[in-house]
Amino acid sequence: MTRTTIRQARPTDAAALAELAADTFPLACPPSTTAEAIAEFIAVNFTVARFEGYLADPDRVIIVAEPDSGDLVGYTMLIGGDPSDADVAAVVVARPVVELSKFYTRASAHGTGSVAGPLMEGTLEAARATGAVAAWLGVNEENGRAIRFYEKHGFVKAGRKHFRLGDRDEEDWVLARPLTA
Numbered sequence: 001m002t003r004t005t006i007r008q009a010r011p012t013d014a015a016a017l018a019e020l021a022a023d024t025f026p027l028a029c030p031p032s033t034t035a036e037a038i039a040e041f042i043a044v045n046f047t048v049a050r051f052e053g054y055l056a057d058p059d060r061v062i063i064v065a066e067p068d069s070g071d072l073v074g075y076t077m078l079i080g081g082d083p084s085d086a087d088v089a090a091v092v093v094a095r096p097v098v099e100l101s102k103f104y105t106r107a108s109a110h111g112t113g114s115v116a117g118p119l120m121e122g123t124l125e126a127a128r129a130t131g132a133v134a135a136w137l138g139v140n141e142e143n144g145r146a147i148r149f150y151e152k153h154g155f156v157k158a159g160r161k162h163f164r165l166g167d168r169d170e171e172d173w174v175l176a177r178p179l180t181a
Helices: 011-028 035-047 048-058 086-091 116-129 145-153
Strands: 005-007 058-065 074-080 099-107 134-141 156-165 168-178
Touching: 005 116, 011 035, 011 048, 011 074, 035 086, 048 058, 058 099, 058 116, 074 116, 086 134, 086 156, 086 168, 099 116, 134 145, 134 156
Parallel strands: 099 134
Antiparallel strands: 005 058, 058 074, 074 099, 134 168, 156 168
């Protein structure tokens, strides 16, 4: 049986994170998203250099799921600070707050029960450690599997926002949850 370690990402993880992000981002995209839009988003947001910047940013925390094999199978990214999106700021009023900006696992880990749940617990622990009293995230309204997962972990629908992907504005649910017991 393979054991999975949940830990904070290190600067040496940048290349592995870029590869993981490129592999997992398409899994969360709506079916109408073109391959070109996905490739463009990955090329802009999930390069090694971008992850080096994310890892060096004091307002971001990246948590990874790493099995004994050493190949990362999941990651999350927290971003501290007030929401810059007006739609989010209107419905997420707790302060200080942290955004759960990324939560991705490889398809091979879906439904196993050994990656996503522990990764969420480790991420919520890291979110609490930032001093935030609440966490929020945006999830595409068509991603029922992710919505059910987030709701299982205490997130509730608070409102809506838009997410630009390619030449389309996608509709996202804004989900939020308190971080205090």
